[in-house]
Amino acid sequence: MSSTASGDITKWHSKDGQFHRQVSSFRDFVEAKPDARFPAEANRYHLYVSYACPWAHRTLIVRKLKGLESIIGVSVVHYLLGPNGWEFASPDDVPGATLDDVNGAKYIRELYFKANPNYSARFTVPVLWDKKQHTIVSNESSEIIRMLNTEFDEFVEPEYRGITFYPEELREKIDEINGWIYDTVNNGVYKAGFASAQDAYETNCRGVFASLDRIESILAENEFLLGSRLTEADLRLFTTILRFDPVYHGHFKCNIKQISTGYPNILRWTREIYQLPGIKETVNMEHIKKHYYMSHTQINPLQIVPVSNGPDLDKPIVKPASRPY
Numbered sequence: 001m002s003s004t005a006s007g008d009i010t011k012w013h014s015k016d017g018q019f020h021r022q023v024s025s026f027r028d029f030v031e032a033k034p035d036a037r038f039p040a041e042a043n044r045y046h047l048y049v050s051y052a053c054p055w056a057h058r059t060l061i062v063r064k065l066k067g068l069e070s071i072i073g074v075s076v077v078h079y080l081l082g083p084n085g086w087e088f089a090s091p092d093d094v095p096g097a098t099l100d101d102v103n104g105a106k107y108i109r110e111l112y113f114k115a116n117p118n119y120s121a122r123f124t125v126p127v128l129w130d131k132k133q134h135t136i137v138s139n140e141s142s143e144i145i146r147m148l149n150t151e152f153d154e155f156v157e158p159e160y161r162g163i164t165f166y167p168e169e170l171r172e173k174i175d176e177i178n179g180w181i182y183d184t185v186n187n188g189v190y191k192a193g194f195a196s197a198q199d200a201y202e203t204n205c206r207g208v209f210a211s212l213d214r215i216e217s218i219l220a221e222n223e224f225l226l227g228s229r230l231t232e233a234d235l236r237l238f239t240t241i242l243r244f245d246p247v248y249h250g251h252f253k254c255n256i257k258q259i260s261t262g263y264p265n266i267l268r269w270t271r272e273i274y275q276l277p278g279i280k281e282t283v284n285m286e287h288i289k290k291h292y293y294m295s296h297t298q299i300n301p302l303q304i305v306p307v308s309n310g311p312d313l314d315k316p317i318v319k320p321a322s323r324p325y
């Protein structure tokens with residue numbers, strides 16, 4: 001078994017103590033074209049996710065907001081990332097988790113080997129699975145959410161048709177903001193938390209807060225990152241911010257400030273997204289906290305899980321009268 005097959009996070013950093021996230025391997029696209037290699041169809045594709053994972057969480061949110069629940073099924077892994085990687089579990093044993101009713105797999109890794117017997121990289125979620133060709137379409141969340149955003153419109157209820165989180169006129173701006181937010185926030189918290197050298201940790205931790213400060217000033221002027229319209233950029237950032245106070249502040253030592261006390265505009269924005277219909281059903285804070293604090297035993301060997309779930313996101317949103325939005 002290759003070393004990459006284990007959940008050993010210590011194998012992820014290089015000599016300088018920097019964490020490097022691997023590039024996803026399956027990069028195909030479902031398309032709304034009958035002659036495509038992966039044509040859009042109802043009940044043909046299946047999502048494998050973890051409630052804990054911020055990348056997988058994006059796909060759950062877009063599936064929900066696009067009304068795709070009866071068109072694309074979901075299986076949810078156990079919150080614990082063990083030596084064999086992500087594992088399925090009965091909801092009786094682990095509330096929120098599921099068994100794999102599509103492939104009958106015990107571990108996510110089995111799907112990767114079914115798709116490619118020579119696969120030798122990490123076994124990550126999310127996975128978009130094609131039930132007809134018995135293979136993985138994509139294991140890259142940023143691309144899966146683009147497919148869900150547009151390619152299944154023929155099958156959704158009329159009220160969801162045409163809803164887009166990546167509108168033509170904002171694409172350039174979305175791509176630009178996604179770029180620095182990915183590097184310094186979404187992945188930045190991991191680079192701080194998984195750093196194995198003081199310098200690497202400090203640089204990345206400071207980078208996270210420089211970007212949070214920048215986001216705070218954007219959200220002081222705008223309802224959402226790119227103005228009055230909720231876009232993919234907000235959804236991608238939301239899953240990281242939601243985990244910030246309960247997990248990244250402590251577990252990943254991103255502790256210069258907290259969202260709840262240090263970033264009022266980011267907090268207001270988080271509440272606004274959390275309170276959109278359907279979003280809170282995609283949030284499982286038990287899975288989130290237990291995953292990080294119990295899986296990364298290099299960081300937290302006693303696996304004690306802190307009590308706080310972060311700020312109360314159900315609280316009414318206060319939009320100051322002086323704000324332009």
Ligand SMILES: N[C@@H](CCC(=O)N[C@@H](CS)C(=O)NCC(=O)O)C(=O)O
Pocket residue numbers: 006007024052053054055056081085122123124125126139140141142
């Ligand atoms: N680029 C991928 C990253 C996915 C990813 O790293 N997922 C993590 C969970 S948060 C994972 O499954 N890790 C398992 C492992 O590396 O063994 C995406 O955005 O889809």
